[in-house]
Amino acid sequence: MAIVALGLLQFVVPLTGPWLTKILIDDVLGQSDSGWTLQRVVTIFASLYALSVVVTFARNNVMSRLGARMVAGIRRQLYEHIQKLSQRFYDSRQVGSILSRVINDVNGAQNLVGSNVINVAFDLIMVVFAACFLFSLSWKLALLSLWILPIYYLTFTNLNVRIRFASRSVNRQMERISGVLVERISGMKIVQSFNREQTELARFDKQSDQHVNHSMSAQMLSNTLGRISQTVGYSGTLITWSVGGALVLKGHMTVGSLIAFNAYLGQLYGPIQRFAEVNVTIQNAMTNIERIFEVLDIEPDVKNADNPVRIGSCKGDIRFENVSFTYETELPVPKDPKAVFDPDIIERQKPPKSFYWLPPKTKPDPLPTTTESRIALKGINFHAKPGQVIALVGPSGAGKSTLINFIPRFYDVDEGAVYLDGRNIKEYDIYDLRKQIAVVLQDNILFSGTVYENIAYGRPDAPMQEVYEAAKAANAHDFVSKWEKGYDTVMGERGVRLSGGQKQRLAIARALLKNPRILILDEATSALDAESEELVTEALNNLMKNRTTFVIAHRLATVVRADQIIVMDNGEVAEAGTHEQLLRKGGLYKDLYEKQLKAMRPKGMKQMLLS
Numbered sequence: 001m002a003i004v005a006l007g008l009l010q011f012v013v014p015l016t017g018p019w020l021t022k023i024l025i026d027d028v029l030g031q032s033d034s035g036w037t038l039q040r041v042v043t044i045f046a047s048l049y050a051l052s053v054v055v056t057f058a059r060n061n062v063m064s065r066l067g068a069r070m071v072a073g074i075r076r077q078l079y080e081h082i083q084k085l086s087q088r089f090y091d092s093r094q095v096g097s098i099l100s101r102v103i104n105d106v107n108g109a110q111n112l113v114g115s116n117v118i119n120v121a122f123d124l125i126m127v128v129f130a131a132c133f134l135f136s137l138s139w140k141l142a143l144l145s146l147w148i149l150p151i152y153y154l155t156f157t158n159l160n161v162r163i164r165f166a167s168r169s170v171n172r173q174m175e176r177i178s179g180v181l182v183e184r185i186s187g188m189k190i191v192q193s194f195n196r197e198q199t200e201l202a203r204f205d206k207q208s209d210q211h212v213n214h215s216m217s218a219q220m221l222s223n224t225l226g227r228i229s230q231t232v233g234y235s236g237t238l239i240t241w242s243v244g245g246a247l248v249l250k251g252h253m254t255v256g257s258l259i260a261f262n263a264y265l266g267q268l269y270g271p272i273q274r275f276a277e278v279n280v281t282i283q284n285a286m287t288n289i290e291r292i293f294e295v296l297d298i299e300p301d302v303k304n305a306d307n308p309v310r311i312g313s314c315k316g317d318i319r320f321e322n323v324s325f326t327y328e329t330e331l332p333v334p335k336d337p338k339a340v341f342d343p344d345i346i347e348r349q350k351p352p353k354s355f356y357w358l359p360p361k362t363k364p365d366p367l368p369t370t371t372e373s374r375i376a377l378k379g380i381n382f383h384a385k386p387g388q389v390i391a392l393v394g395p396s397g398a399g400k401s402t403l404i405n406f407i408p409r410f411y412d413v414d415e416g417a418v419y420l421d422g423r424n425i426k427e428y429d430i431y432d433l434r435k436q437i438a439v440v441l442q443d444n445i446l447f448s449g450t451v452y453e454n455i456a457y458g459r460p461d462a463p464m465q466e467v468y469e470a471a472k473a474a475n476a477h478d479f480v481s482k483w484e485k486g487y488d489t490v491m492g493e494r495g496v497r498l499s500g501g502q503k504q505r506l507a508i509a510r511a512l513l514k515n516p517r518i519l520i521l522d523e524a525t526s527a528l529d530a531e532s533e534e535l536v537t538e539a540l541n542n543l544m545k546n547r548t549t550f551v552i553a554h555r556l557a558t559v560v561r562a563d564q565i566i567v568m569d570n571g572e573v574a575e576a577g578t579h580e581q582l583l584r585k586g587g588l589y590k591d592l593y594e595k596q597l598k599a600m601r602p603k604g605m606k607q608m609l610l611s
């Protein structure tokens, strides 16, 4: 409201200025007896200028605050939405490309609420007012100087749509650049150890050159539009001077009217020219907004039931009934099936028609993709009773990690169902469900922040005493308390200052503090050396007490004591039972077990395994 009021006030000077100039020339300098004096006119001018300075200052202030708040709001909404999306969303996108939407696109969208663009809205109102003044001064001259506008409109419409398409390519190419950059920067050790710096730089240059090409074509189109509007403006002025000058010479128009007419004409063409100049920014911001909505429009495929069942605490009885699941991965492909596909490059997007009479409503053309399906699980059945340890073993790619993803609902099953305490887990409130579960992975992510903050991530209000106890049970207290700042030690991004075993034990402390009923350990000890493994295994044993635990482990030594061992093969349960039952059966488990024994024999591991 304040912006509109201030914006309208801002019109006062440009609209009344030429009129006062006319009075100054015709009445004051022309010494007519209209009663206007030089002092009066100058006083009004001075007041108008002062008003203009104050109003512009206030308006710019209000607008930049509004713009910044709007952008922060959009960014928050986007982040909130992204957090709700399931793993399917993250599977088919690079981290950098998601980042590019949250950072680049939201920044770009800010330009739409920035001063230039809001000025455009006010400028358009100014155009209407200026046209009224022109017609009131001389309608014939007005018609003559404005006839060129329809041609300008058509040029604008057609160039504008092309600028929009070029801007889409610019932003998509930037997304590709971000995707590769984030991946390579996170994996810099690999890049450096394979001496791939130059190759990576060449790849970056290729992507960057394409970005420059797309940007240049948007700028080129915008520049052409700018020059066309400049020519239109000059033509109007030429017509005014030549025809208007002749009218003054013949005595059909006063000198003051002609000068006022030319000033109003400037105010009519001025905004048109300014609009042409900022148009590339507007079109770019519009594509940024399109891209933000593309993400906001993605419906989370794992979502809460309409009237979810709340859980205070659960028993931890888990049953899988006929569960099947297929991964659907979207892969980019070239538009032309015969072309060689380059995943680094976005081809130029062009509007479908070559000429438009009206500004078209164009939607971004989705980049062509193909869907690759991979059946990961077929008809899985098993029952984990409260407090049991269930080990999942089997060859690589058998579907073990996929299976446990359904318990915290990182994905939902395609067929069949997973039951918790006899009720389909989809019926529970998803946040309550996840409160019952803790996950410890092979490579646990710790966030930048203090050790305390990391352990208390699931319970930020946990008393210090409980954090100590969790750390002690996780065999983490000893090494943390040796550090100068103890639990206040700040860890780098992803906990890089810690060893694998230390990270693992902090992750176990984090899970312990959550006190979950269901525990998922995915290869939790496989990356550790013998000493760390002993400490971590001890910590895990503490963690597993009285909880339904799912353990995925390649090393069978860690699973021999499980209540149930589920042997997976090619997405199916090949066999299930205890260690002894499975050995007696002489199937896949026995094979795997014997292979491992053979591999370990020189180190005397047999005794360890059987102890």
Ligand SMILES: Nc1ncnc2c1ncn2[C@@H]1O[C@H](COP(=O)(O)OP(=O)(O)OP(=O)(O)O)[C@@H](O)[C@H]1O
Residues within 6 Å of the ligand: 091, 327, 328, 329, 374, 375, 376, 394, 395, 396, 397, 398, 399, 400, 401, 402, 403
């Ligand atoms: N996000 C994904 N998108 C597409 N396919 C996937 C995805 N994750 C896993 N797969 C495929 O699903 C199958 C099962 O994978 P999963 O990770 O569950 O196996 P796993 O038994 O845990 O293997 P490993 O022991 O090597 O970790 C594999 O063929 C794998 O390629």
